[in-house]
Amino acid sequence: MDAKTYPLQEILKPERRYVIPTFQRDYEWTRKGQWELLFDDLATTADRLIDVRTSGEEGSKLKSKEQSISPHFLGAIVCASLPFATGGVALRSVIDGQQRLTTIQLLVRGLLDVLNETGSERAKSVRRMLFNPDDVVEAPDEIYKLWPRRKDREVWPSAMGDLETDAKTDHLYLEARRYFAEASREYALVEDEVDPTRLAALADAVSSLFKLVVIDLDENDDAQVIFEVLNGRQTPLSAIDLVKNLLFLRAELDEEDVESLYNAYWAQFDDKWWKENVGRGHAARGRRDVLLSVWLTAALGEEANVGHLYREARTYLNDGPSTEQALEELNAFAEAYQTIYERLPAPSRRLTVAYRRLRALDITTAVPLLTWLATLDDSQLSLDDHVRTVLAIESWALRRAFVGWQTRGYGSLLAKVLKEAKTALSEGRPIADEVEGALQVGALAWPTDDDVRRAFGGRQFYNGMSQARIRLLLGSIDQHLRDEDPHEPDAIVEYDNLQIEHVMPRSWAAHWPLLAEDATPIVADESDPDWVVRSRERSSAVDRIGNLTLVTGTFNNEVSNLSWDIKRPEFQKQRSLVINYAIAASDAWTESEIASRSTDLAEVAIRIWGPPPAAVPEPASPLA
Numbered sequence: 001m002d003a004k005t006y007p008l009q010e011i012l013k014p015e016r017r018y019v020i021p022t023f024q025r026d027y028e029w030t031r032k033g034q035w036e037l038l039f040d041d042l043a044t045t046a047d048r049l050i051d052v053r054t055s056g057e058e059g060s061k062l063k064s065k066e067q068s069i070s071p072h073f074l075g076a077i078v079c080a081s082l083p084f085a086t087g088g089v090a091l092r093s094v095i096d097g098q099q100r101l102t103t104i105q106l107l108v109r110g111l112l113d114v115l116n117e118t119g120s121e122r123a124k125s126v127r128r129m130l131f132n133p134d135d136v137v138e139a140p141d142e143i144y145k146l147w148p149r150r151k152d153r154e155v156w157p158s159a160m161g162d163l164e165t166d167a168k169t170d171h172l173y174l175e176a177r178r179y180f181a182e183a184s185r186e187y188a189l190v191e192d193e194v195d196p197t198r199l200a201a202l203a204d205a206v207s208s209l210f211k212l213v214v215i216d217l218d219e220n221d222d223a224q225v226i227f228e229v230l231n232g233r234q235t236p237l238s239a240i241d242l243v244k245n246l247l248f249l250r251a252e253l254d255e256e257d258v259e260s261l262y263n264a265y266w267a268q269f270d271d272k273w274w275k276e277n278v279g280r281g282h283a284a285r286g287r288r289d290v291l292l293s294v295w296l297t298a299a300l301g302e303e304a305n306v307g308h309l310y311r312e313a314r315t316y317l318n319d320g321p322s323t324e325q326a327l328e329e330l331n332a333f334a335e336a337y338q339t340i341y342e343r344l345p346a347p348s349r350r351l352t353v354a355y356r357r358l359r360a361l362d363i364t365t366a367v368p369l370l371t372w373l374a375t376l377d378d379s380q381l382s383l384d385d386h387v388r389t390v391l392a393i394e395s396w397a398l399r400r401a402f403v404g405w406q407t408r409g410y411g412s413l414l415a416k417v418l419k420e421a422k423t424a425l426s427e428g429r430p431i432a433d434e435v436e437g438a439l440q441v442g443a444l445a446w447p448t449d450d451d452v453r454r455a456f457g458g459r460q461f462y463n464g465m466s467q468a469r470i471r472l473l474l475g476s477i478d479q480h481l482r483d484e485d486p487h488e489p490d491a492i493v494e495y496d497n498l499q500i501e502h503v504m505p506r507s508w509a510a511h512w513p514l515l516a517e518d519a520t521p522i523v524a525d526e527s528d529p530d531w532v533v534r535s536r537e538r539s540s541a542v543d544r545i546g547n548l549t550l551v552t553g554t555f556n557n558e559v560s561n562l563s564w565d566i567k568r569p570e571f572q573k574q575r576s577l578v579i580n581y582a583i584a585a586s587d588a589w590t591e592s593e594i595a596s597r598s599t600d601l602a603e604v605a606i607r608i609w610g611p612p613p614a615a616v617p618e619p620a621s622p623l624a
Helices: 008-012 031-053 059-067 098-118 123-127 156-160 172-188 196-209 223-230 239-253 258-270 287-300 306-319 323-340 349-360 364-375 383-403 410-427 431-438 449-458 467-484 529-541 564-572 578-584 591-608
Strands: 002-007 016-019 072-082 090-096 210-217 499-502 548-551
Touching: 002 008, 002 196, 008 098, 008 196, 008 210, 031 059, 031 072, 031 098, 031 172, 031 196, 072 098, 090 098, 090 239, 098 123, 098 156, 098 172, 098 196, 098 210, 123 196, 156 172, 172 196, 196 210, 239 258, 239 287, 239 306, 239 323, 258 323, 287 306, 287 323, 287 364, 287 410, 323 349, 323 364, 349 364, 349 383, 349 467, 364 383, 364 410, 383 431, 383 449, 383 467, 410 431, 449 591, 467 499, 467 548, 467 578, 467 591, 529 591, 548 564, 548 578, 564 578, 578 591
Parallel strands: 016 090, 072 210
Antiparallel strands: 002 210, 072 090, 499 548
16 A cells, blocks of 8 residues: 555646446535635635745745645545556546545535636646646546546536536536635635736645645455544445445446446345344444345355455455456345345245244355355256255254354354365366365264254253343244144244243242152252252252243243143143143153153154264275
8 A cells, every 4th residue: 555645736637537436325515514624724724825925035045934834634435456558648546535625626626627717827836736738648538637437527628628617507516616706706805806826826835735645456455354444433434335335446447338337136135135234232334235245255255354345355356256247246145135135035935934034043155155045046956955955055054053053163164165165166076065074074064963962951051041042942843843744733933922931930939949769859958068069959940941931921920830730721821832841741840841842852853953964985096
């Protein structure tokens, strides 16, 4: 990155064009908002110059004092070099600062109007800040130092040209030019006559004492990070907007039909849904940026760096697809992404259920792989194999969540699985086999049935897992039991609205005493080792999955901590939930029933989320 401060004449007088990407935001600066403040700054700077020039100094002393005048800093613009023909006018894309740079051009144009009116000798010098010399331009638009976004190019020649414009035109460009001309004229008036020295001071101040910080990016720089620093990290930066500007500016330079490309591939992203933030806290991002991350992860075969999405996109586009191919890819991923999030229908109900469960677990690192799979057509991945592959991902992720294994490293692993699946596709091997195999190796392997049984038997789910995940597990089991029973009527149960209930309460001491072998209550005694051991075992058992269930709003919470004979009838009323049938049928509820139910729930979970398939033996070597 090359960041330097220059007077405006050093930025604008060389043979160069500053191009505003087509789909940057509208020009929004106004008279009250920015123009008046900008001209006041110019007038104040010119006043300092006039003070020096009327101080009585001459020759080298005058020049020395002029050099010591404090300049006015206009802020920063960020530019990136664009390819241009050898010997042609150099091109810069204005990545950030288009409002500022556009306004500067309009100020210079307004000042030039007054210089022309008065025949000022400064007119030629100032003019070179607006126009490239005729002998270096090959196309009409190359004459302009600044070339605005496509939407405003029709009016820009009027905003910059020497011919008088229609005073009724209300475009902000023309309003700004007129304002700056009027302000320049008013500043130069002395006793109703334009003072040439004051006008010259304005011209010299804007050329030499107005300064900009110009940040020129090279191939290794990341505009996304630079913008965040410049904005003090107060204004969220949309990496997808940077990529949009890059894509359409490239298309424009290649003389492609930008409007058609936009309407065909990008217009959908103007929808409010795409602009909403998803995620929580520092991880919250707009959906469009999430999609960009998903697309790049799939394209690059490695987890995209959220903080450097623009740089990674630029690197990929430099060596990868054409502009239209990239837009087609991104559009296909957008459609698939909407399927994952149920904005568009999935081709199978089982896929919809799997997507919903993975979203409930917040396994966002699986989204690039799921989305890529959803972009494939039937000739690349049949529906049966698509379902099989997604169910493998679901089983792997949910089993790991329920047994309590670590999630660190999921992003890298799933990006690697995606890369291997893409290789399998290119080599004509089954994608489902590749994904199933890749999820069985390494530190993040797929839990076996025995792993699930051990976790269900001994893990304290209530302490070790979020309530949302417990609700997902128990709700899925209830739905599966309902589906397995041909006599059970169809029902739509909103599991997310149910509450988690401990069958044996956590506050069990008052109404659920420990019992001796003869069924008599054991008196609580902290000095009795047997009572202490059994008390700890019970306190551990109440948070295991076998003691947890779901209840509807009709459940009487007032009985939650009361004895089993009072609480059991409440479960008998919970007939809408299959998962509570066995609980209501129990004559007693002790550690034994909790352990038995934990085992039963584990077996249902194993049926829902199948085991990793048996390893496929390697084919024998032809030399063996």
